[in-house]
Amino acid sequence: MEKFFKKVQPHSGKILATVVIVFFSYLAYNLYHAPVSGFENKFVYLLKQYGYIILFAWGMLEGEAGLVMAGLLSHTGDMSLYIAIFVAGLGGFAGDQVYFYIGRFNKSYVHRKFKGQRRKFALAHVLLKKHGWPIIFIQRYMYGMRTIIPISIGLTRYSAKMFAFINLISAWLWAAITIVPVWYFGEEILKVLHFLKEHWYFALPFAIVFGGSIIYYFNKATQKKDKNYED
Incomplete structure (x- = not known):
């Protein structure tokens, strides 16, 4: 190996x-x-x-x-x-x-x-x-x-x-x-997924929060990386 x-x-x-x-x-x-x-x-x-x-x-x-x-x-x-x-x-x-x-x-x-x-x-x-x-x-x-x-x-x-x-x-x-x-x-999860598929607008606020969190995380990570390189 x-x-x-x-x-x-x-x-x-x-x-x-x-x-x-x-x-x-x-x-x-x-x-x-x-x-x-x-x-x-x-x-x-x-x-x-x-x-x-x-x-x-x-x-x-x-x-x-x-x-x-x-x-x-x-x-x-x-x-x-x-x-x-x-x-x-x-x-x-x-x-x-x-x-x-x-x-x-x-x-x-x-x-x-x-x-x-x-x-x-x-x-x-x-x-x-x-x-x-x-x-x-x-x-x-x-x-x-x-x-x-x-x-x-x-x-x-x-x-x-x-x-x-x-x-x-x-x-x-x-x-x-x-x-x-x-x-x-599985049955309960599939029901929730089916509900979200039929009523996708209920999931929109969660998607916005999730997407915003990802953007915030990567911005913080980029800033930290830049700071480390400056150090």
Whole structure:
């Protein structure tokens, strides 16, 4: 594993970009040629046909929205609950392994690219030193640190095998904690979604607040990044 990452390290960015482009081009092609009419029906068809592939990719990005989708599809019988948890967990595991090895074999790149995140890296090192392996287990629930912590651990001499083991168990638990409640309360969630679809104007204020929060967050993040670079 380590020899492989050392070999592909100089081309890792190009490889990742190529894989992402090919994957989304494939999904876009199948979405366009789906044998149903209407964008919504086409999207549902795509999820039903390629749900596990999409779920794995979404899991790598550690997006809870993908896991919610899997929970609903498991409730309707279009996915297997156990396979969905297994695949989503593998995706989350693979994503953090990539971040870990970026830190392990791209130290100069990390220090250059994440120059504005020095405080977060310092905090991650302190947390790892103080709490040990549990910090690996709970890092998925730490907003703003989910990418930083695996990379930060990769920068240290922490055992790659131990990290992989804890990461795998953590990823499967993360997937189960998110997917199972959605599967269990699927009928109620579908009713709410149907209501919002029929009465979309009720959701408009929430969309405005949510969109405003995102804009505010990115503005604050940009200002903080600029300040860090000035420092």
